[in-house]
Amino acid sequence: MIRPLQPHQLVLDVVGALIGLLFTLPLSFVILTTSLSVWIADPSLEAAHHIVVALIMWGAAAIARLSPPLALAAAWVGAILQMAGGMWPSPVNLAVLMVLFATSAWGSRRVLWLGGASALVGGVIAGLYVALVQQDSFIVDSSYPVRALAFGSLVAAVVLLSLAMSWGGGLLWRIVVKGRRTREAQLRAETAAAEEQERVRIARDMHDIVAHSLAVVIAQADGARYAAAVRPELAQEALGTIAQTARGALSDVRMLLTQLRHRQGDGPQPTLADLEVLLAQVRQAGVEPRVTVDPMPPGEPPAAIQLAVYRILQEALTNAIRHGDGTVDVHLAWLPDRVDIQVRNTVAGDRPASHGGHGIIGMRERAQLIGGNLQAERQGAQFVVRATLPIGPSTGSRAQEAKE
The missing domain is CATH 3.30.565.10 (Histidine kinase-like ATPase, C-terminal domain)
Incomplete structure (x- = not known):
């Protein structure tokens, strides 16, 4: 029933509805005084009726994005009150277009179709209302039924087209927003997948480098420990191999950590030419x-x-x-x-x-x-x-x- 909105969005909707009320209500009074309809016995009651209808209509427009179902219900209440008082369609009814737009743009699936049905039913009712209720606006003669039917059909077509365009515009906005969100979700998923692949690649390289280097270091350290007592020169050679292997591993690990930290591309990678160095390290570890x-x-x-x-x-x-x-x-x-x-x-x-x-x-x-x-x-x-x-x-x- 209530959608979460940012404060500035709610303020924008309320201010927009207030501007619409201040702009359309005076126009409604101008149309009222120049239309074919006649004032009822108490003009102040007629003016109050117009003000109440306008407040309900634009109040619905103010909360249309916050709560599309409540706005649709309020718009129907305003329309029924408008017809019950014999009020002609006026500029204040522009608020209904905003409500229908909101039902299809931000409403649930049920509210979406309720808005579409309201647009269809509202257009038909508007035509019947003008043709049948406002009889005092025509010169009653033998041709009245034909003229009333023609005028009512014209009003119904215009109102129905306006309401349908407003509802359809909201539906188009809904589709565009949904497509944008789907694309953003796809991009986030692709980014996450790429990052995961990069982490797996770096972890794989880290394992290969560290495991191999530590295996060589351990083998050389064991050999140096046993050779130190009988052949010190072999121990010195083993210690040199350990230092060389550890420096190479440290350099490779630093390169991988730099890629991980700064999201850089691949650095220099070993080739077939480096196999001799690899085989030499294996031989130094005691494996031929x-x-x-x-x-x-x-x-x-x-x-x-x-x-x-x-x-x-x-x-x-x-x-x-x-x-x-x-x-x-x-x-x-x-x-x-x-x-x-x-x-x-x-x-x-x-x-x-x-x-x-x-x-x-x-x-x-x-x-x-x-x-x-x-x-x-x-x-x-x-x-x-x-x-x-x-x-x-x-x-x-x-x-x-x-x-x-």
Whole structure:
């Protein structure tokens, strides 16, 4: 029944209704004194009747946006009182147009259709009222019924058209506002989805960087602790590797935090050229990967493919460091339409059999983001990671085709 409004909206409606009352009431008196209708015995009673009707009509207009059903009811009360007193349609009835607009623009679904029905019924009643009630405005003769019917039909058509246009204008406003809200909700949902994807991407990168770096640091720290007593030079080398790995991880983490804080785009991402550094860190952690690349990349693969290959290998090798026994086999096959990745490592006897943590989820997400797939499972004493990533024509292939 009552809609929440901002104070300035309510003030604007009340002031607008007051201006409408002050403008239309004097015009109504002018029309009253110059119309074909005659004054009743007491002119002051007729004037009071006009003032009361005007106050009800414009009062309904003042609360039309605040409470469309109450405004519609008040407008009907004013119209009935107007017809009961024999008052001709006058400028104060412009308030009804505002009420009908409000019923279709801001009313509930029921009030919306009540307003439409009121516009239809009001137009018909106005025609009948003018034709049948205001008989004293015509010269009564044998042609009166035809003239009354014609004039009443004309009044009904004009009133009905005016009321329908006002109600239809409110309905159009309702549709526009609803469409705008739907679009805003869609934009908010798209923004939230994009932000969520960005958070997931940063979390995935953070996991890959931190997990790998910490695995290398832990392996080197364990090695340095045992080597310190017998070969101090190896301990010094391990400590240097720890420092280098930690600095690199710190730099990568700072870059990710900067992107998260300032909503910046992607920074420099690792490529295939960085795989040697990754393999060197794995070797320093005590794991000697046996790497096979067959066939070799025909050209420069897309950057997204290079990043996915690097991150998948990084996580798979990190798992080999944490859960393996020091042996791992890596095989890359760069085919014309895809790259196949396979990483096998023997699982240490005292290590857990499951590797179903965030790293596996992150690898699978990376593969899926570029249209590929990834499987990670234990097969006997080995843990196997297989991935297939689709690729388009490489840069070198396109250049060669262009030359031909």
